[in-house]
Amino acid sequence: MEINRREFVAVPAAALAGAMVAGASEAPWQRRIRRIGQLNMTEHDPVALDIEAWADYWASLKVDAVLVSVTGILAFYQTKVPFHRKGRFLGNRDFFGDCCAAAKKRGLHVIARMSPDLNWADALEAHPEWFQRDAEGKEIALGEDPRLFRTCMFTTYMTDYMPAIMREVNSLYDVDGLFTNAWPPLGHLPVCHCAQCRRLPASGTIDYWEKFNARTVYLWKLYDSIAKEKRAANFYFANLGGGIRSSANLVQLGELSEWFQCDNQGRGGAGLPMWGCTLQGRVCRAVQQGKMATNVTGAWSTGPIRWRNIAKSRAEARMWMNETVASGMVPYLHIIGGETGMGEDRRALEPAREFFNWTAKHDSHFINKRSIANLGVVMGQRTQLFYRPPHGVSMPDYMNGLYYALLEGRFLFDFVHEEKLAPEELNKYAALVLPNTALLSDAQCGQLRAYVAAGGSLLATFETSLYDERNQPRRDFALADVFGIHKAGAVIGTNGNAYSARIERRHAILDGLAGTATNIIAGAEYRVPVDPVAAPILTVVPGFVAYPPELAYPYPSHTNEPAIVVRETGKSRLVYFPGDVERTMWRAGHTDLSRLLRNAVRWVSGGQQPVTVEGDGVTELFAWETQAGFAVHVLNYTNPAMHRGLIRKFYPIGAQKVTMHLPTGRRVTRVELLRAAADVPFQVDGGTITFVIPRVVDYEVAALHSA
């Protein structure tokens, strides 16, 4: 394996195969979809929804498919499956059939949507074995409506009841695929004490996770085989998402899943960063090998206080859709309920109509063959699920802190799953970042060691490699030899004043810090003490009392404990931070840590990026090789609602200068700004193209037409 510091480089054969399928016209339809729509049907809709208006709306958005509710909780057709209760307003109607016919008349594919998670008291009485139980063996009622009870995925509910509905729908309707909502669970593992689950390892353990994954794969394959009983081209898929904290093993699902459906509908109110959608897109890219991924935008008001029937801010909805396509996913609009024909709040309808029609004009620029980035960020799914961080620490903070620093540094990067560290996955990256990737197997550490031996560079923080893949602590870092570090004691937290870092000598990682008016910079909240190293760059000044100020002074003020360990081996550059610097940056907002992280990432990646975008503003950048050439995406996050939705309005940023190294033999004929609807002049010099995007309101896509 040869590691390249500069794009363009060898494309993994598997990635290329997936990409070619995604773009090719002979590919199955579900790999060619560009837009998806769903009005999630309520019990009242059989007498409220205007089916013709519904179908016309989706056709006007140029969607490729609609999801229509079969359900499992309430039937939307004249079912004969026992315990599939018909809704109060269904009467004798074939509501599903009417919707299906109206969609088909307009050339739309129809996916039958089911929900296997809940059923009623009559089912509980007849089939007590179908339902989840608490520790006392009692059924678990739904908090919002105690007439409904939670079903268990390990029972025959999933292998008898759901298949009966699926086969009934197949027999009655011209459906193109089957979909389940609410299963598998997102971001958490079930806790159930039913007779089946009592035989399983305790929930929350890795042993349980393995059973959970095996059951998920088994049911997925079962449902897919039922979908194919209707037509060989039909398929099954499920509601997924959960970002880096997905509950099911993402690599297994990535292999199974034709269509990765991200139930990631938006933010609102709570302190969540604007990049919640792009982060999901990066996860999909890491596990899907270019197959279909859709991200749901809830037209309704998402967040801790919800209004299912009221539209969210138009700007927020638009940014979520921007992020969807920028990160390589397909946009999917989700509306709930068709009161008075098509919902009472018609503000939900127009933003997506405008956005979807805009993308429809430019599809060939949104069909991506591969991501252009030479920096990989390991996403550590096992660490997200099983690592126990210090008391009170929130797991997403590690990735959010790193993510923010990468945006501030305007880096292009991909996510890399820890189970996909083989040479053919890594050889496009000049450097990998491991943000507190605590759980790594010996084999994975061996792959990282081989990557470094081949010239790759690494940056890791805090407890990276201190646990094996089963969450068993190690006495020392498994990557100790790679970084030249040894653990010297248990994790040290902060009581009062956090530790600081003393500048010992100049280094590129300290640019803008060393040589200024200070000898010391911010440390972090937690650190792993490590053995002294030769010629340290930063050393730890231990924390001390913050109050009273009489005692707020460093003592001792100088130690030989490293606050960073930096080494170069051959072509590889290696950086280890003993502190949880990325997480501390997220919590404290300290600019020293942001600068330190940006400098360190720049240094390990050799200072070379395949694409740079220079200008003011906080942006997120993507660059893709597309069906039509190349595309550089600029998302403008410069907004007071960047860390807490909903966005009220956009704050435009000025000129952004783009520089991109073109692959050998590729010629660009035109640079078109898809949002501004204007071409811009460009220069090509020695395989490097430069041009300027004059202004970005919320989003711009510079489409490089290339033969």
Ligand SMILES: [Zn+2]
């Ligand atoms: Zn159970």
